[in-house]
Amino acid sequence: MNVSVVLFTCDLRLHDHPPLRAALDGARQVVPLFVRDRAVTAAGFDAPNRRAFLADCLRDLDAGLRERGGRLVVRSGDVVAEVCRVAAETDADEVHLAADVSAFAHRRERRLRRALEAEGRRLHVHDTVTWAVTPGTVTPSSSDHFAVFTPYFRHWSRQRLRDPLAPPRAVRVPDAVGSGRLPTREEVPERSPGLAAGGEREGRRRLAAWLRSGLAGYADGQDDLAGDATSRLSPHLHFGTLSPVELVHRARRAGGPGAEAFVRQLAWRDFHRQVLAARPEAASADYRTKHDRWRSEDTAHADVEAWRAGRTGYPVIDAAMRQLRHEGWMHNRARLLTASFLAKTLYVDWRVGARHFLDLLVDGDLANNQMNWQWVAGTGTDSRPNRVLNPVVQGRRYDPDGTYVRRWVPELRGVPGPAVHEPWKLGRERAVLDYPEPVVGLADGLARFREARARA
Ligand SMILES: Cc1cc2nc3c(=O)[nH]c(=O)nc-3n(C[C@H](O)[C@H](O)[C@H](O)COP(=O)(O)OP(=O)(O)OC[C@H]3O[C@@H](n4cnc5c(N)ncnc54)[C@H](O)[C@@H]3O)c2cc1C
Structure with a gap:
């Protein structure tokens, strides 16, 4: 096998990246690909603040790959069409992708699998990239997901997590594959003036500082509004510049009540994912108790x-x-x-x-x-x-x-x-x-x- 494509989505990092590791193990050359999917824009999901943060992440991912002899390939358009085009240009046998929970992500995965298989290529979808415990692996006896956090957390805590992976030493990208321009945060109008910086390096810097001097006080300070004593790692978890598996391991290693409270919050993140994975319609429909008497935006x-x-x-x-x-x-x-x-x-x-x-x-x-x-x-x-x-x-x-x-x-x-x-x-x-x-x-x-x- 010669070439594999890694489609990055909300996993914009080199540390602890199972799809990248699998691609590098199985192919001589790898295309690290990010597609600016026009469906995300059409759905109104690429709000200015996330677009600006994403620009930082893509630039940093590209820089990290270049240090290892590679580069990031960026395309725009329909994600399935673009992946198929890149796979055809490089004659890639396989495409690697991180699993995700939304209806949008499930649809993307299905369409991608169908289109690639029609061309004789394979799609590999990897778990435990964007969460610590995969949705559906812990369930109550009577349902396909937990609707209550406390029992979920008990089961979640007993799961054995895989070991985090080291970042690759070298990434060889086929010369011929062309890339669009990397975006910059400066070109995004209407972003918030106090917006945090993105990128894996920034995420790791914040994580190190947090483990060193924030985590120990988290249990006591977590609700103190003025103290601002939470990790502020949420955008890095959303864009995947940090790995949830690595975070749980490192917090547990640090130990203490702060670490326990922090790991519990990371479990909340997985909890909501397993709900949405089982009930994708809950993104817009009432999940349990239906209410139809709300005041609407017009009346209020x-x-x-x-x-x-x-x-x-x-x-x-x-x-x-x-x-x-x-x-x-x-x-x-x-x-x-x-x-x-x-x-x-x-x-x-x-x-x-x-x-x-x-x-x-x-x-x-x-x-x-x-x-x-x-x-x-x-x-x-x-x-x-x-x-x-x-x-x-x-x-x-x-x-x-x-x-x-x-x-x-x-x-x-x-x-x-x-x-x-x-x-x-x-x-x-x-x-x-x-x-x-x-x-x-x-x-x-x-x-x-x-x-x-x-x-x-
Ligand atoms: C109405 C509402 C909307 C929210 N919208 C989002 C959102 O769009 N994106 C988002 O990441 N979080 C959301 N949260 C959860 C939570 O408020 C943020 O994750 C947290 O404030 C981020 O700050 P932090 O990284 O400093 O968190 P920390 O306190 O340091 O916690 C560490 C991590 O645990 C996870 N976490 C913490 N609390 C929760 C929670 N209640 N539910 C799920 N995960 C949690 C986050 O990934 C967070 O980064 C929302 C909460 C509420 C009440």
Whole structure:
């Protein structure tokens, strides 16, 4: 066997990459290929922040391959047509690809297999590239997936993970195969000004720093909004510049309560993947409890706009929504609060919020985003679907001094301490603040939610 193609998708790395290793073991030459798939654009999934981060990742992958004597081949168009074209140009026998869970990924895999086999070539799909434990390998006796996290996590924790693979020493790419131009982040308009840098090297640098000085404090600091004490590795996991298998191994090796809490969060990532793999329609349809009384974007237009703009009059919600716009990223606790506020306090269809998150999040990920939104909205896997998070109580608990709010809401910078969470109580001082009144009273929001749920 002479040539194999490796189709990179959301696995943009050289460390611990089973498809690349298999291709190098089986062929003299390998084509590392990335296709800018026009179907992703047509589906509105290549939001500016992810496009900019992706540009960093592709450039870094290309640089890593060049250090090993190779290069990245980039094409644009229909992914199946482009892979077949490259395979034909290089007379490749095999194509290697990482498995993925969405309906889109399943369709891509089926189409690719059919088209390649029609030309006498083989498609190899590799597990444990984009997750640690493969969806469907741990199941309850009565179903094809777990709908509750705790028992899933018990089974997940007992799985033996494969050892991480070293990056290749050399990659030989056929000379004749042409490539399109690599994109740059600078050419992406409307990206967030505070967007993090992408690429495997950057991911590994962040990971090393995290293991050295973040992980130990994670169990205690994970919910501290101002402390910003989470790993911020989510975009690297989304684009696969870091391997989930390697992360679990390295965290476990570090040990301690911080590592345990961190590995648990990585298991949440796999949990949502096994739900979406079994129920791909849950990306847009209510997963467990159906609700059809949501306020739509049209009926709740002003409220939705206030939420998106960070002008709801609830400081912790507004701080979080402004952080999202500025960085393309948000702390998990802030995601819980803003999602609960939209879906429960404003009683707006969770899909409206999930779409906005996907438009801005650099880690915007179908499984994690849609299934977390459903969890918060009470249509998903939360065992307490009727809980409503109070933004004042939560603000005081997770931003006790108000530092997070003052960081993102300049109108409130002059308000000291926790009083910043309730600007309507400020008396005369309130009148001079250019800050909105609450879009809804919390008691009114709660009453609307309870009434709608009682009638559902
Ligand atoms: C409404 C809502 C929407 C979300 N949308 C996304 C999304 O589009 N993409 C995304 O990656 N995460 C999403 N999350 C999950 C979580 O908020 C982020 O993964 C986390 O905030 C990323 O920051 P971090 O890397 O510092 O996380 P850390 O706390 O350092 O956790 C490490 C990793 O574990 C995984 N993880 C952590 N929490 C969760 C969780 N609740 N569910 C699944 N995986 C988790 C992530 O891959 C994360 O990078 C969402 C959560 C909510 C409530």
